[in-house]
Amino acid sequence: MRRDSDTLSSVPFPRRGLLHLGVLLAAVAVAVSFPSMAPSPYEITVGIAILNYAVLSTSWNFVGGFTGYISLGHGAFAGLGAYGTGLLVVEAELPPFVALFVAGALVAVLAVPVGYAALRVRGASFVIVSIALVLVLLLVFQSWASFTGGSRGLVVPRPFPGMLRAEHHRTFYFLFLALLATALLVWWAIDRSRFGMGLKAIREDEDKAQSLGTPTYTYKLVVFVVSAAFTALAGGLYALWFGDLDPVFQFSILSGSYMVLMALLGGVRHLYGPLLGAVAVGYALEYAKVEYGDTPLHLVVAGLLLGVVVTFMPDGVIPAVGALLGRFRDSGGTSIREVTAAELRGRREQSEGTEVRDGERSGRSA
Amino acid sequence: MSEAEGAPEVVPDHEPEPSLATTGLTKAFGGVTALDSATVTFHHGKVNALIGPNGSGKTTFFNCVTGMIRPDAGRVAYRGRDLTGRPSHRIARAGIGRSFQLCRVFPRMTVLDNLLAAVRPRSLAGQLARAGGREETERARGWLARMGIEHLERAEARQLSWGQQKLLELAGVLMSEPELILLDEPAGGVNPALIDRICDLVRELNAEGRTFLIVEHNMDMVMSLSDHVVVFDCGRPIAQGPPSLIQSDERVLGAYLGV
Numbered sequence: 001m002r003r004d005s006d007t008l009s010s011v012p013f014p015r016r017g018l019l020h021l022g023v024l025l026a027a028v029a030v031a032v033s034f035p036s037m038a039p040s041p042y043e044i045t046v047g048i049a050i051l052n053y054a055v056l057s058t059s060w061n062f063v064g065g066f067t068g069y070i071s072l073g074h075g076a077f078a079g080l081g082a083y084g085t086g087l088l089v090v091e092a093e094l095p096p097f098v099a100l101f102v103a104g105a106l107v108a109v110l111a112v113p114v115g116y117a118a119l120r121v122r123g124a125s126f127v128i129v130s131i132a133l134v135l136v137l138l139l140v141f142q143s144w145a146s147f148t149g150g151s152r153g154l155v156v157p158r159p160f161p162g163m164l165r166a167e168h169h170r171t172f173y174f175l176f177l178a179l180l181a182t183a184l185l186v187w188w189a190i191d192r193s194r195f196g197m198g199l200k201a202i203r204e205d206e207d208k209a210q211s212l213g214t215p216t217y218t219y220k221l222v223v224f225v226v227s228a229a230f231t232a233l234a235g236g237l238y239a240l241w242f243g244d245l246d247p248v249f250q251f252s253i254l255s256g257s258y259m260v261l262m263a264l265l266g267g268v269r270h271l272y273g274p275l276l277g278a279v280a281v282g283y284a285l286e287y288a289k290v291e292y293g294d295t296p297l298h299l300v301v302a303g304l305l306l307g308v309v310v311t312f313m314p315d316g317v318i319p320a321v322g323a324l325l326g327r328f329r330d331s332g333g334t335s336i337r338e339v340t341a342a343e344l345r346g347r348r349e350q351s352e353g354t355e356v357r358d359g360e361r362s363g364r365s366a
Numbered sequence: 367m368s369e370a371e372g373a374p375e376v377v378p379d380h381e382p383e384p385s386l387a388t389t390g391l392t393k394a395f396g397g398v399t400a401l402d403s404a405t406v407t408f409h410h411g412k413v414n415a416l417i418g419p420n421g422s423g424k425t426t427f428f429n430c431v432t433g434m435i436r437p438d439a440g441r442v443a444y445r446g447r448d449l450t451g452r453p454s455h456r457i458a459r460a461g462i463g464r465s466f467q468l469c470r471v472f473p474r475m476t477v478l479d480n481l482l483a484a485v486r487p488r489s490l491a492g493q494l495a496r497a498g499g500r501e502e503t504e505r506a507r508g509w510l511a512r513m514g515i516e517h518l519e520r521a522e523a524r525q526l527s528w529g530q531q532k533l534l535e536l537a538g539v540l541m542s543e544p545e546l547i548l549l550d551e552p553a554g555g556v557n558p559a560l561i562d563r564i565c566d567l568v569r570e571l572n573a574e575g576r577t578f579l580i581v582e583h584n585m586d587m588v589m590s591l592s593d594h595v596v597v598f599d600c601g602r603p604i605a606q607g608p609p610s611l612i613q614s615d616e617r618v619l620g621a622y623l624g625v
Contacts, residue, residue, distance in 0.1 A: 189494075192496050193494050194485060194487045194492065194494070194497045197498075200479075201475070204472035205471075205473075208466070208470040210454045210458075211432060211463075212483065212539070213458035213484070213542050214455055
């Protein structure tokens with residue numbers, strides 16, 4: 001019995017690994033060559049916007065995907081990262097990229113008390129606390145005009161003063177790409193670790209996880225801080241790229257909602273879910289903005305996408321496509337009915353399914 | 367409280383080593399006193415049972431000693447170590463594992479991952495190490511095989527039947543390597559064949575050195591399985607002793623039958 005299930009499970013894995021590697025290499029090749037293929041700098045700025053969304057959404061997914069705590073206020077950390085970087089450059093006259101990492105570290109430190117308080121509540125209460133966070137910060141940054149520039153905004157000097165516009169975009173495209181790669185790598189490392197297994201147990205049943213010995217509160221707090229730090233780095237990089245910050249956009253409930261929408265669209269349980277969602281939603285938003293200008297139609301598009309996702313693919317695109325592909329493959333998979341090993345073996349011998357015979361053949365040759 | 371120990375022929379020749387012990391444990395929910403100054407001692411290395419009518423405070427007792435809720439007063443000790451008010455993951459790390467009355471598994475994880483999630487890494491490096499290494503996967507498969515559900519290891523836990531989920535929950539608890547296992551109604555909603563199976567497992571695991579504390583309404587199971595029985599009524603123990611004495615105790619009959 002054990003041997004059978006081993007054989008069945010071991011067959012698709014090398015193939016799946018190769019497929020995975022192939023798709024990954026192709027995606028990296030497209031992403032790296034995109035700036036040189038883009039017909040004008042405008043396409044590169046769209047690429048940057050999408051990469052920015054992808055970093056933000058992947059950062060959000062450290063908390064949302066692993067622990068299931070839905071934060072709608074993650075825009076707060078992006079805004080703090082952006083203003084932190086900007087103010088450190090303008091007020092403290094730090095070099096731009098030093099300012100970026102100092103701001104990221106400061107936001108990580110700030111995320112400890114914020115997470116300490118917010119993670120005490122679950123479900124809808126946590127969502128509301130996270131919204132409160134971003135709204136409070138919006139008020140602070142609008143009102144404290146002498147320091148933040150208030151509603152007039154904050155102008156952040158360009159980090160590469162002599163650089164041409166196209167080259168500026170190209171450089172930031174690769175900086176965002178590097179940040180995205182780092183965030184994905186860390187997410188992947190947590191996903192496969194025992195720490196990640198503990199976080200996923202929290203998502204499934206927090207009290208049960210704790211009763212098995214997982215220090216749930218510490219785990220949640222650690223991953224919350226990691227998430228806030230990556231979100232802040234994305235915000236800071238945006239500040240250096242875009243060069244102009246306005247509290248209304250930085251501390252917007254909308255930016256946090258986009259992160260959630262993108263992650264949900266792609267699939268929060270999957271490494272590439274938020275990235276895929278960011279490409280789809282980011283492209284749709286940019287398209288709506290170009291075609292319909294300053295109308296709020298891009299919000300209608302976002303709302304429609306959210307509706308489609310929660311109605312037809314509640315787990316996101318990646319699991320939905322995976323399930324579809326799974327129908328064609330793996331049909332010799334594990335039965336969950338209560339059957340004895342002898343019954344299973346008998347049924348398998350009767351079956352004429354090629355995939356079963358394939359499985360047995362490779363089992364024999366192994 | 368200890369009158370049941372009156373008959374000299376059943377008093378053990380040496381005092382049993384205490385396992386879980388509470389003194390004056392009290393918990394009220396609003397005006398309802400669920401635990402009323404409960405002082406109990408369970409025996410190390412034995413199968414202990416906690417019985418009593420519905421609402422007598424058994425599950426509240428479980429939740430207080432496992433840190434799921436904080437008692438209002440009183441102390442909890444395990445083998446002489448004070449655990450009062452500790453969070454539940456600390457109590458798990460002290461060697462106490464538990465199952466839940468309405469069996470709780472991680473529904474959207476695979477059966478194998480349900481067990482791997484119960485591994486408790488001790489060091490920072492251990493936390494960051496890959497989950498499902500060779501050693502722990504072998505150990506997990508061993509427990510699944512022992513429960514007879516090893517063919518389901520790749521199924522999602524929510525796809526399992528109720529009985530299979532009960533076995534999975536027990537396997538998960540065992541994976542966390544407890545010395546003392548608290549089972550809250552292990553026979554609840556389970557068919558007679560599986561009850562026998564669970565009883566056999568408890569006996570085997572006890573013979574291997576694990577202590578059990580079982581809350582159960584199935585009296586046949588309690589009487590055949592346990593070495594020491596504590597009877598709760600109205601949030602406090604009214605009798606304790608070996609099953610043979612408990613069965614004939616008038617207060618127990620009164621509490622159960624309303625005589």
